[in-house]
Amino acid sequence: xxxxxxxxxxxxxxxxxxxxxxxxxxxxxxxxxxxxxxxxxxxxxxxxxxxxxxxxxxxxxxxxxxxxxxxxxxxxxxxxxxxxxxxxxxxxxxxxxxxxxxxxxxxxxxxxxxxxxxxxxxxxxxxxxxxxxxxxxxxxxxxxxxxxxxxxxxxxxxxxxxxxxxxxxxxxxxxxxxxxxxxxxxxxxxxxxxxxxxxxxxxxxxxxxxxxxxxxxxxxxxxxxxxxxxxxxxxxxxxxxxxxxxxxxxxxxxxxxxxxxxxxxxxxxxxxxxxxxxxxxxxxxxxxxxxxxxxxxxxxxxxxxxxxxxxxxxxxxxxxxxxxxxxxxxxxxxxxxxxxxxxxxxxxx
Amino acid sequence: xxxxxxxxxxxxxxxxxxxxxxxxxxxxxxxxxxxxxxxxxxxxxxxxxxxxxxxxxxxxxxxxxxxxxxxxxxxxxxxxxxxxxxxxxxxxxxxxxxxxxxxxxxxxxxxxxxxxxxxxxxxxxxxxxxxxxxxxxxxxxxxxxxxxxxxxxxxxxxxxxxxxxxxxxxxxxxxxxxxxxxxxxxxxxxxxxxxxxxxxxxxxxxxxxxxxxxxxxxxxxxxxxxxxxxxxxxxxxxxxxxxxx
Ligand SMILES: Nc1ncnc2c1ncn2[C@@H]1O[C@H](COP(=O)(O)OP(=O)(O)OP(=O)(O)O)[C@@H](O)[C@H]1O
Ligand SMILES: [Mg+2]
Numbered sequence: 001x002x003x004x005x006x007x008x009x010x011x012x013x014x015x016x017x018x019x020x021x022x023x024x025x026x027x028x029x030x031x032x033x034x035x036x037x038x039x040x041x042x043x044x045x046x047x048x049x050x051x052x053x054x055x056x057x058x059x060x061x062x063x064x065x066x067x068x069x070x071x072x073x074x075x076x077x078x079x080x081x082x083x084x085x086x087x088x089x090x091x092x093x094x095x096x097x098x099x100x101x102x103x104x105x106x107x108x109x110x111x112x113x114x115x116x117x118x119x120x121x122x123x124x125x126x127x128x129x130x131x132x133x134x135x136x137x138x139x140x141x142x143x144x145x146x147x148x149x150x151x152x153x154x155x156x157x158x159x160x161x162x163x164x165x166x167x168x169x170x171x172x173x174x175x176x177x178x179x180x181x182x183x184x185x186x187x188x189x190x191x192x193x194x195x196x197x198x199x200x201x202x203x204x205x206x207x208x209x210x211x212x213x214x215x216x217x218x219x220x221x222x223x224x225x226x227x228x229x230x231x232x233x234x235x236x237x238x239x240x241x242x243x244x245x246x247x248x249x250x251x252x253x254x255x256x257x258x259x260x261x262x263x264x265x266x267x268x269x270x271x272x273x274x275x276x277x278x279x280x281x282x283x284x285x286x287x288x289x290x291x292x293x294x295x296x297x298x299x300x301x302x303x304x305x306x307x308x309x310x311x312x313x314x315x316x317x318x319x320x321x322x323x324x325x326x327x328x329x330x331x332x333x334x335x336x337x338x339x340x341x342x343x344x345x346x347x348x349x
Numbered sequence: 350x351x352x353x354x355x356x357x358x359x360x361x362x363x364x365x366x367x368x369x370x371x372x373x374x375x376x377x378x379x380x381x382x383x384x385x386x387x388x389x390x391x392x393x394x395x396x397x398x399x400x401x402x403x404x405x406x407x408x409x410x411x412x413x414x415x416x417x418x419x420x421x422x423x424x425x426x427x428x429x430x431x432x433x434x435x436x437x438x439x440x441x442x443x444x445x446x447x448x449x450x451x452x453x454x455x456x457x458x459x460x461x462x463x464x465x466x467x468x469x470x471x472x473x474x475x476x477x478x479x480x481x482x483x484x485x486x487x488x489x490x491x492x493x494x495x496x497x498x499x500x501x502x503x504x505x506x507x508x509x510x511x512x513x514x515x516x517x518x519x520x521x522x523x524x525x526x527x528x529x530x531x532x533x534x535x536x537x538x539x540x541x542x543x544x545x546x547x548x549x550x551x552x553x554x555x556x557x558x559x560x561x562x563x564x565x566x567x568x569x570x571x572x573x574x575x576x577x578x579x580x581x582x583x584x585x586x587x588x589x590x591x592x593x594x
Binding site: 024042104186242243247248249250251252253254255258262263266 | 397401403426429430432434436438440442443444453454455457458459491499502503505506563
C-alpha cells in the first residue's frame with residue numbers, strides 16, 4: 001500500500017521539478033484552507049441552541065440551519081402540508097429505484113409513468129385540489145422548489161426533446177429545418193435570459209388580464225430550454241443505431257411511428273440515459289438562477305434570513321449548507337450516470 | 350404460375366451522381382425463384398431494395414403485385430408486408446426476444462390478437478427449427494440461428510414474395526447449410542423468391558433463373574441450366590470460373 005503510494009506519487013506528483021513545485025504549492029494551499037475550515041465548521045461551531053445569541057464559540061452557527069431548516073428546504077410551504085412534497089419526491093426516487101430491479105420490458109412502462117403520469121400526480125399533491133388544500137405556487141420555495149423545477153423541467157423536456165431529435169432527422173425539409181432552427185436558437189440563449197423572459201417579459205406580451213402563473217411560465221421556459229439539449233443528446237443515440245434496424249423495421253411493414261416507438265427509440269434512449277443524466281445534473285445546478293427572478297429557492301431564503309434582525313449575517317452557513325447538498329446530489333447522480341455508461345459499454349461488446 | 354408479381358421496366362437509379370442501376374428490366378412470376386449474382390458493388394442489393402422500396406428509384410417503373418411504386422404510393426407498408434426481406438447482417442431487434450421479434454409485426458401491423466400472433470410465430474420458429482430459442486435474445490444465438498430467426502420474422506407477415514440479400518455470406522461455413530436448408534424448404538413450398546447469393550449449389554438446386562449483374566446492369570439472364578452450361582458474357586464466364594474454382 002505505502003510503497004504503491006510512494007511509487008504513484010513519484011510518477012504523478014513529482015515527475016519533474018515543475019510538477020513537484022505545483023504539488024508543494026497545492027499542499028500549502030490545502031494546509032492554509034483545510035484546518036481553519038475544520039475549526040470553523042466543526043471544532044468551533046455551535047450545534048445546539050435556538051438563537052443566534054447561542055452561537056458564542058466563534059465558529060459556524062449551525063443553529064441557524066436547524067432553526068431555518070424547513071424554510072431552506074420548503075420555503076413558505078405550509079408546514080402541515082410538507083408531507084405532500086416529501087411524498088412526491090419519495091414516489092419519484094422510488095420509481096427510479098424500482099427501475100433497477102425490474103426486467104427490461106417493464107423499464108419502458110416506468111419511463112412512461114414518469115413522463116406522462118407522475119407529473120400530474122406530483123402537481124396535484126404539491127399544489128392541491130381533489131380534496132387537498134390548495135397551496136399557491138408563490139408559497140413554494142427552498143431547495144424543494146429547485147428540485148421541483150429541475151425534475152419537471154427534465155420530465156417535460158424529454159418527450160419534446162425526443163420529438164425534436166426525430167424531427168431533425170426527418171426527411172421532410174420543413175420539419176427538419178424548423179427543428180434545427182428551434183434547437184440551435186434555444187441552445188444559443190443562456191438560461192438566465194430564458195428565465196427573465198418567462199418571468200418578466202412574457203407577461204408584457206400577453207393581453208392584460210391573462211394570468212399565467214409565474215412558476216408555470218418559468219417551468220415551461222426551463223422545459224423548452226432543456227428540450228433543445230435533450231434533443232441533441234437523443235440525436236446522438238438515434239445516429240448510433242445501425243441502418244439495418246430501420247431497414248428491418250420497414251421491411252416487415254412498420255410505419256414511421258411504429259418503427260420509432262418499438263424499434264428505434266427503445267434502443268436509442270437506452271444508450272442516451274447517461275447523457276440525459278448529465279444534462280439533468282447541469283440543469284439542477286443551473287436552476288438556482290431562479291433566485292435572480294425573485295423566487296424563494298434556497299439562496300433566496302438564505303438572503304432573506306441574513307436580513308432578518310435576529311439572524312443578521314448568517315449567509316455563509318446557508319451557502320455552505322446549500323453547497324454541500326448540491327455537491328452530494330450531483331455526486332450521486334454523476335456516479336449513477338458513470339455506472340450506467342460502464343454497464344452499457346460492456347453490454348455492447 | 351403465369352401471374353407476374355414483380356415487373357421492373359427500364360429502371361434507373363442514382364446515388365447523387367453515381368449511376369447505380371442502369372436500365373434494369375426484370376419480371377418475376379408467382380412461385381418463381383430468381384438468383385442474382387455478380388461482383389461486389391454491382392448493384393444487387395440496391396436492386397432488390399428497390400423492390401420493397403427501401404431505396405427509391407428515379408426512372409422507370411416498378412410494379413409489385415399490381416401496385417406501381419412511386420412517391421405517391423399509398424400504403425407502402427402494406428406492400429412491404431407482402432414482401433419479406435432477409436438481410437446479410439440478420440438485423441434482428443436486439444432489445445426484443447426472438448419471439449417478440451416475430452410477433453411484433455403480426456401484432457401491430459397485421460393487428461392479430463396476441464395469442465394468434467404468438468401461435469403463428471411459434472409455428473414459423475418450428476419451421477426454421479429454433480422453437481426452443483424463442484425466449485432468448487438475439488445476442489444469445491449463433492449466427493445461423495439468428496439468420497433463421499430473421500427468416501421466421503419475415504415469414505410471420507405471411508408474405509407472398511421473399512427477398513434475400515446474401516443471407517449466408519456473414520455466416521461461418523458450418524452454419525451456411527442450416528440456413529440454406531430452410532431456404533430450400535421455403536422454395537419447395539412454392540414461395541416466390543429473389544435471392545442475392547453466390548451459393549451456386551443452392552442456385553442449381555432451386556433457381557428457375559439466374560441473373561448476373563455487373564456495374565449496375567443485368568448482363569446475363571438465363572434459365573439455371575443454361576446459365577451454368579452456356580454463359581455468353583465474358584464477365585459472367587470469368588466470374589463463374591472464379592466462384593466455382
Ligand atoms: N446509400 C448509398 N449512398 C451512396 N452510394 C451507395 C449507397 N449504397 C450503395 N452505394 C454504392 O452503390 C454501389 C452498389 O451497391 P450495392 O450495395 O447495391 O452493391 P452489391 O452488388 O450489393 O455489392 P455487395 O456484393 O458488396 O453487397 C456500390 O458502389 C456502393 O458503394
Ligand atoms: Mg449487397
